Amino acid sequence: xxxxxxxxxxxxxxxxxxxxxxxxxxxxxxxxxxxxxxxxxxxxxxxxxxxxxxxxxxxxxxxxxxxxxxxxxxxxxxxxxxxxxxxxxxxxxxxxxxxxxxxxxxxxxxxxxxxxxxxxxxxxxxxxxxxxxxxxxxxxxxxxxxxxxxxxxxxxxxxxxxxxxxxxxxxxxxxxxxxxxxxxxxxxxxxxxxxxxxxxxxxxxxxxxxxxxxxxxxxxxxxxxxxxxxxxxxxxxxxxxxxxxxxxxxxxxxxxxxxxxxxxxxxxxxxxxxxxxxxxxxxxxxxxxxxx
Ligand code: ADP
Numbered sequence: 001x002x003x004x005x006x007x008x009x010x011x012x013x014x015x016x017x018x019x020x021x022x023x024x025x026x027x028x029x030x031x032x033x034x035x036x037x038x039x040x041x042x043x044x045x046x047x048x049x050x051x052x053x054x055x056x057x058x059x060x061x062x063x064x065x066x067x068x069x070x071x072x073x074x075x076x077x078x079x080x081x082x083x084x085x086x087x088x089x090x091x092x093x094x095x096x097x098x099x100x101x102x103x104x105x106x107x108x109x110x111x112x113x114x115x116x117x118x119x120x121x122x123x124x125x126x127x128x129x130x131x132x133x134x135x136x137x138x139x140x141x142x143x144x145x146x147x148x149x150x151x152x153x154x155x156x157x158x159x160x161x162x163x164x165x166x167x168x169x170x171x172x173x174x175x176x177x178x179x180x181x182x183x184x185x186x187x188x189x190x191x192x193x194x195x196x197x198x199x200x201x202x203x204x205x206x207x208x209x210x211x212x213x214x215x216x217x218x219x220x221x222x223x224x225x226x227x228x229x230x231x232x233x234x235x236x237x238x239x240x241x242x243x244x245x246x247x248x249x250x251x252x253x254x255x256x257x258x259x260x261x262x263x264x265x266x267x268x269x270x271x272x273x274x275x276x277x278x279x280x281x282x283x284x285x286x287x288x289x290x291x292x
Pocket of ligand 1: 026027028029030031032033034045047076094095096097098203204206216217
């Protein structure tokens, strides 16, 4: 089916009564085909995939709703999730986001993320399964953060790594040691279940009208806010102003520096499993630091 063909269906199925005027593909995504779609009513953003079923996109929409309703941060308006008649393509139709950064942008971003983290839950985890990249993540509720981080985050990535051939025995043994000893570095009783975006790198924050940060592509979880902070520091892109504004609203514990790499490890394992052994060296360096 031509792209115009399935897009017409996407609009119909999400209740948008408008004609398509122009379509341009958008780069920057890691998984989906992404498009700017000019219509006779308003501009849209459509992302779609020919191998993912609608569950994948429903999970994203659910995450965006949680961020907006519980975390009080800006997310794109979602018109709906669709699947074409022939079930060959599914995706999501959203508001097109476009704005200019103001001088206060980084500060606003820091405040927004801090505010997000102040939304809490009684337990750790999430009510629905989520995705990190294309990797499916099981979720449920846990009373102890370390149990959640070990069983629902680190262990599934180790098991996936084994299936994919990225978990040689030495790496696996070190991972097992580290998972047994989490309590040495993470005082689980002091950790609060904060609402996290879950995949917060620079590419997942857009600038909306008025210069406000607008969050996309989440992998939400209620967990240690340091997990999110650690990921923002893994690949950079967040300025000093961001961290200052964040810490003003949401204080960062002095012990964070000792845990940072332990939290980055989860994202490094995800990158190892998605992009391959190119991330293996970094994983091993972190393991060496904690378990020798
Ligand atoms: P993927 O799920 O494949 O990683 P993204 O959701 O990250 O795709 O979207 C791909 C790119 O499209 C992003 O890097 C961003 O630049 C752009 N984008 C995402 N959502 C919107 C939106 N609502 N409006 C405008 N551009 C968007």
